[in-house]
Amino acid sequence: MKPSASTPEIAAPCSELxxxxxxxxxxxxxxxxxxGYDLFQYAQAHGGLSEALRILLQALDAEPVSTIVDTPRCPAAHPEDPTPCNGPVVVTVLDSSNAGADGCxxxxxxxLASLxxxxxxxxxxxxxxxxxxLFRAAHSTRPFPWREGL
Known part of the structure; x- marks a missing residue:
């Protein structure tokens, strides 16, 4: 995306902002x-955009104050899935085009249940x-189980 006339360029030197x-x-x-994104592309986009927001907030010294410690989750965790990881990354889940995400x-x-x-x-x-x-457990799990309460 090229800056428009209303979007000023950030001048050198290269600051955190x-x-x-x-x-x-x-x-x-x-x-x-x-x-048109698939599940992996959606998760990758969400992670990238949230990281960009985190960097911007940090540069502006405006990081949100939270009493809950955010624990990083594995890449296989869907952004809408609120559940924490249950252990270390032990598997890569591949989709039909061999795109993969590592996960607990x-x-x-x-x-797997959602693919x-x-x-x-x-x-x-x-x-x-x-x-x-994992394959057997996924067979008895509903797709997108974090949406069941909606």
Whole structure:
């Protein structure tokens, strides 16, 4: 996205704010229109845009004050899914076009249940039989289970 006449360029030297604005502009250009995205692209876009906002707020010294400590979640966790990870990243969930997201067991099951043609690929240090266990659990899990209360 090129700056318009109403969007002034950030002057050198490169400050934290200038970096944050540059990152935000780049991510907005890349992910601003999520029309037609699949689940992986949506999660990637959400993560990129939220990180850009975090950097901007940090540069402006305006980070939100929270009493809840935000624990990073695995990449397989859908942005709308409020549940925490239940352990380390042990599997990569691949979709039908071989795009993948690493995940804990809990989010891998939920992602597999929400995909058509998805499959789990265990990490080298994963417990034996993990892929079969996740695949079976996903079979008995409703797609997009975080939406059940809506």
């Amino acid at each position: 200038a970096t944050a604005v540059r990152v935000a502009r780049t991510l907005l250009a890349d992910y601003g229109d999520a029309t 067991e809990h989010h891998a099951v939920r992602l 058509t043609g998805g499959r789990p690929v265990p990490k080298p240090d994963a417990p034996a039989g993990l892929a079969v266990r």
